[in-house]
Amino acid sequence: MTANATTVANPLQALATLHQSPWLDFIRRSFVLDGTLAKLVREGDIRGVTSNPAIFQKAMGEGTEYDAQMRDVLSTSILSPGALYEKLAVTDIQAAAAALAPVYEDSKGRDGFVSLEVSPYLARDTHGTTHEAARLWADVARPNLMVKIPATPQGVPAIRQSIAAGINVNVTLIFSLAAYRDVVEAWLCGLEELKAKGGDISRVASVASFFVSRIDAKIDAEIDRRIKAGDKQAPALAALRGKVAIANAKMAYVYWQEIMQTPRWKALEAAGAQTQRLLWASTGTKDKAYSDVLYVDSLIGPQTVNTLPPATMDAFRDHGRVHETLTTGVNDARTVMDQAEQLGLNLEGVTATLLDEGVRSFADAFDALLGSVAAKQATLMGEKLTSLKAHLPDELAKAVDSGMEDWRHAGTLRRIWAKDATVWTGGPEANWLNWLDVVDERRANLAELEAFQAEVKARGFRQVLLMGMGGSSLGPEVLAMTFGKHEGFGHLYVLDSTDPQQVAAFEKKIDPHHALFIVASKSGSTLEPNIMLAYFQDLAKRALKDRAASHFVAITDPGSKLEAHAKQEGFWKIFSGDPKIGGRYSVLSNFGLVPAAASGIPLRLFIDDALRGVRLCDASVPPAINPGVRLGIIMGVAAKQFGRDKLSIIATPQIMDFGAWLEQLVAESTGKLGRGIIPIDDETLGGPRRYGQDRLFIYLRLATEHRHEQDEAIATLIDAGHPVVTITLHSKRQIAQEFFRWEMATAVAGAILGIDPFDQPDVEASKVETRKLTEAYEKTGALPPETPFAQCGPLAFFADAANAAALKGAGSDAAAVLKAHFDRVKPGDYVGLLAYIERNRDTLEWIQHTRLHVRDAKTVATAAEFGPRFLHSTGQAYKGGPNTGVFLQITADDARDLPVPGSNYTFGVVKAAQARGDFDVLAERGRRALRVHIRGSLKDGLAALAKALHAAL
Template sequence: MNPVKALEKHGQAIWLDFLARGFIAKGDLKKLIETDGVKGVTSNPSIFEKAIGASDEYDGAIGEALKKGDRSVGDLYETLAVEDIQNAADVLRPVYDKLEHRDGFVSLEVSPYLAIDTKGTLAEAERLWRAVNRENLMIKVPATREGLPAIKQLVSKGISVNVTLLFSQKVYVQVAEAYIAGLEALIASGGDPAHVASVASFFISRIDSAVDAALDDKIAKANDPSEKERLEELKGKVAIANAKLAYQDYKRLFSGDRWAKLEACGAKPQRLLWASTGTKNKAYSDVMYIEELIGQNTVNTVPPATLDAFRDHGEPRNSLEKDLDEARAVIKGLASTGVSLDAITDKLVTEGVQLFADAFDKLLGAVAFKRETVLAGRVGKQTLSLPGELANSVKQHTEAWRSAGKIRKIWSRDESVWTDHDEGKWLGWLHAPSVAKTKLTEYQDFAKWVKSQGFTDAVVLGMGGSSLGPEVIAETFPQQDGFPKLHVLDSTDPAQVRALEASVKLASTLFIVSSKSGGTTEPNVMKAYFFARVTEAIGADQAGRHFVAVTDPGSSMEKVATEQKFAKIFHGDPTIGGRYSVLSPFGLVPAAAAGIDLAKLLDSALAMVRSCGTDVPPQQNPAVQLGLVMGCAGLEGRDKVTITSSKAIADFGAWAEQLIAESTGKEGKGLIPIDGEPLADPSAYGNDRLFIDLRTEAETDAAHEAKLAALEAAGHPVVRIVLKSTEAIGQEFFRFELATAVAGAVLGINPFDQPDVESAKIKTRELTAAFEKSGALPAETPALSTAEADLYTDAGNAAALRKAGADGTVASWLKAHLSRVSAGDYVALLAYIERNAAHIEALQDIRLKVRDHRKVATCAEFGPRFLHSTGQAYKGGPDSGVFLQITADDAADLPVPGQSASFGVIKAAQARGDFDVLTERGRRALRVHLKGDLGAGLKSLGTAIKQALE
């Protein structure tokens, strides 16, 4: 007789430790049932990983599933696994029926990530039980401390359980007690135990592998030949001895009065199942763990190779209860050597959980790869070109993140990923796109209302995250038919406020006042100004309908909006910081007002969310990979993150700049984002750069590509991101948000606070308060005063500059200031002037002169806009900045209704507050206050800087 089939006569069931779609579909499983008497199937992450990742037999199923709509990697895997388990269960159903529910089971594993999470295990086990919907299913639960109560509760609900990762006799007794207690609870609640079954999966070969290694270590150290022989004799015997003694516990536990009562109600004993029975040591018989563990009412689950081996040369015999005294002697003998079996089995449980988690990572990685392949372009492609040292660092961090499960920790709001402070309170942005999708009708109704009102323009009044996200949308998408043109105002510069006012029709303009706290100076004064102007234009009774507010619940802005009868009030999520808020109402309300198709925008963003989800391992997770590159580059001194964007998405860099700078630049650490600096030849750069290039698929620029290629060839790290279209900008918002949070973790900082932004605000409030009292800002004395400009700095900087050659000319001070620029530094131009095309061009001309002469990174910023973004990094980040603040007299000031401080005064206070904090932090800073015509002054400044660089 077939040796496998013959095991039936000895009361043992053979289960197959293997599962694959084609194996079932082609009838191979059915054949094994018929020829070998196989009575069950077990699965685990490693089995599924090999089935899905190492073949193309699942590609069609994945493609069909994604045709019905995109889904997360975890959902996609579960869909495949559930279908396979259902099919296997159906093939085994005749066995289940024939043996009156005593066999014919298929096992499906709860996520190994939940091995130490009782509640999570229960929830997933119940969900999988319902999803598979087959009586002959067993849910696999590990025999961890947290798994034991889950086993009891699942059985009490009538769910069959395969208890896995069992090594210890002591723990086995606890497992059996949990099963029995679960049956008792089920019967007490009126349930029928007849359909409940369980196996306790005792792992065999892993015990011998661990014990043999410990014995080999002792053999190597032993001097006595007889002691060496005694130790050698124990090898390969402990696992079988351990199992035989566990079987004696089984016989005791499932007998007696307590069990008789349960059996009378139809309960079935929990069989012992021998798992991990493929021999790992080639010196041992390849069928040893089958031949030595054959006994009544047991199960042996074997891989295909072991099944084939036993069919070929196995010898069935009643072996499980033979030589019990020898088994006891083996266990006692092991203890006498000083090797602790308890310590080994405890360690094997921990290692087993990690091994299953590792396999699950590989499995989900394989599914993620298949999903990405099928989607083919729906998720923006990201490629990394990294020099060797950085590539190795990223690889090491990737593995560290994987083994520590840090992505899962992020999604579960675990603050230990960062500084273990309050980061968990600021992770609402992770779910912002999915939350927004549930509120899509609300946004669409708002868009219809905006269109019905006939607004020609919509203006966002906000700062930082409240303005830069909407600005990307305004600059990226063309004006939609029937909807207003979207504008953004984020300045207190009087000329810029006037320019915005001149570009719109007040009587047909919608103003979106965006402020999380409601207490931010800039949106409040901008709102005060435009509310008064709209009131003048259309009357006090109609002004409110031209305003909507986006603010956190209960803010002072909400109170004002209610009092002034704003048309709409949208609430932000208090758990989302401003710079992470673009996919929340702060970005979506302006987008809806502009008629942007939010359904497409959010679907695109959600595709990236799924690509970066909790179930996507770091290697396949695009945002995590980008974040690890950014963080590792920062640790290696490549902290100047240079962002270039193609024309269609050119404004994206300004948003990313504030996200990266404000999130990472603190505690003397951080990344300095460089936006708007066009690419040059490799010779223009030091070794402190990381380049991130974004473009849309439709845009090609051969010259730009050639420069990127040259940078790669020169050993600079380059990240390329290609968007399918401009509508995919939503993906990039999420990619960069998560990447920045990851980079913050690598750098060891809290990426969700902004302590140095607050310090500048405090200084500004002090100065404006002084103005309110005296009618003037406190007097200040210039270090140098000429007809064209006044120069200001603190005593320490002034002394250093004079020592470096600063004398009676502006050019000498600039020369001395720029002489302090060293390799690895950056130069930032901080201009508190109107942000317009001419002034942008003037600053660009200056910054490129500096870059090309000093070979350092440069920033060109406009205040007060940058205070809420890069200002944080400039004050709190690494002390590598050399700052030139540029201020000027306002040609014409502008009053703020209800305040004595005008726009010009507020801007001046902001500039001075900003500069004071820079100098207090010991930064190398010089302020140039231009006099007279601003255009002429900027031109003269450019000339002076050119001379200073020569």
């Protein structure tokens, strides 16, 4: 033992004689609450505590000690797992700060600190780090807190700004002397800024955490590799094992000593500033060949801190040697550094790598921590949350797991929440992402909607008629079909058709004297809601005279033509949409919530359920347990890598209308650039042999519905090896959670497919063609003439030149034409039945029977759609998605027609123009399409078509 070495009963306590402070790198709630921390402090073993994500993960991810606080918090707040973790962590940090307060007071603010780390996700984000440091400082609100900020190039400016704001900072992840110099400069600048603005610099403490053992782990591994490879410098290399990290630390201390002698520091010291102490971090020995207290024994010196993991602390207490080692052997340390450079050990490269690895390691630990919190949160919330269970074939399951790990590693979800368009194509996507925030925004402004709901009830409306298309109608339709009529409120009807028979049917259900009319259009210039408004506003004016406007409500984006019209007409209410939310993502905005309010849905309960969905899809929830991301990756990977691009939606009866909304969201978002996912809604389940290898099944299951036959059919599909995702809702109101889950999932799937999920170029193309035809009618009084290429009884067949040529030779027999058309169906294709006829019970039964006949005959997916509503929904995918669709468009003579007030054309003309415009774009995109027009009785024509189809198939 050297002459200046000291052996005492407790070496930890003896470190104080050499002005070094031992801090413990550990925190746990039980460790604080049971008095263990206070005892260590009282006995002088430790003088501070540090925490990091890995430490919290072990504490929060194991056992039940945090369950009580979690339950208490979750009973009154709807939080993301990230926010929940912070509440738990802040509680622990505050308790530890209280235990360390005597040290802080006795040392006059020099010791007695507890450290809490800013999110490791912000390590490369200066602004984010600065903002979070200030927020954590305010939330913990304890003078002996230190906020941990990493010494990345982006973190250094945040260190300066935080010091200048009077925040105590523990700078972490310092590996190199160059990085340490930058940290010292930031510290000095921060103090100078605080002093210049009159702040108290005497109460601002800082440590610079210089990492030690990780350097030896890297350098020694390289030494061992080169020796094993027969390097001729093996003896010199071997002599450096276990020495470089300590030499590097000693050089940092030499630099600190030099700084302490500068006039710059002397001026700050005279004004009361504390020194920024070097703190030795990563002091647990990783190589068993070395002493377990090597990085404590070798780095003892004045004005420093050593932060020890529990095992190292216990080892040093047992057999540590207390003597000043930091200021001895400095020349030897310089020699080690010189030799390391001469031998090409590339310390600069090693420390750069260690910084990157440290950032990644802390982020990985934070992922694990938040994953543990999210899993525990889901368990505690139980049936307040919907659940997802995936049964996937092994190869698909492995690919999905790989995809989730890629997303976790890249932090892609955090980029979505940061509204980073490069997640998708780097185009205008960032302009369409306010759906991420709209639930919070609407909840904060719920009083407006609740007041409207109360007024609606007070006025006693017996019917509510919503007029809209696509995203403006399909969400409200889900609400109407799922929740039905509420006591004291009118029945919510949703009209999204230009079919004159359907418009007339809705007219019969409405008494203008007792009806509330809601017209919903984001752009305010969409053809269909405008002509519906014209018709029913005319109806109301004839019945109500000058009181008509008081029965009308508009939902539209600010500055639209509809807004101007509503103001001019004096509508009762005008609700604004958000221009940065697309129609199909708008159900949780006013476009869904205003109809919800008008129909009597309990708004706060509904929006709170939606908020639960938002929180569990938050950026803080790792992909593997994030409900939206997990589903989106399953969808995207299944479609892109395995050709399972037919998303078959099965739902129990009480929530089955959700599929119609979901169809639009998925199809219109993903179907473009020749790629996409084709949703197949309401296709009655068959046996496993009815399906090819292109399906992914989604089973939406309301737990309170006992649908044993559906459960059994799904189980049969799983047993046969088909991929099935089962989503269980415990109440109908949880449909609100599913709205957001599917919005997130669709955005994620779009990223995997490499498309912009927020545009709809081919929907616009159909609108253009329709506009051309209606303008032609306005000028001439007739649509352009057309001639069928075949006619059989009431059935007339039309096609463009390319499709007609493909069907040439089929003759004029209806069955033969249909056979020729459906003979073009290949494995992996789907068939779309696109019916521009009234949507009622009879036609729904007809189209369902027909689609199942086609499915069973061809073993392909079938879509059964009614026009024109599908134009604003699945129509985008049919035209812009993969060219795997074979389409039969069905049109018919109208039994009656209705005028559009203020226009030359009628509803029937508009519908005909939409059908022809739709067909023209299908043909232009090279789709296999055939149109059959029914002349005369629709009932007889559908029977004749069904007979011909049966014969053809």
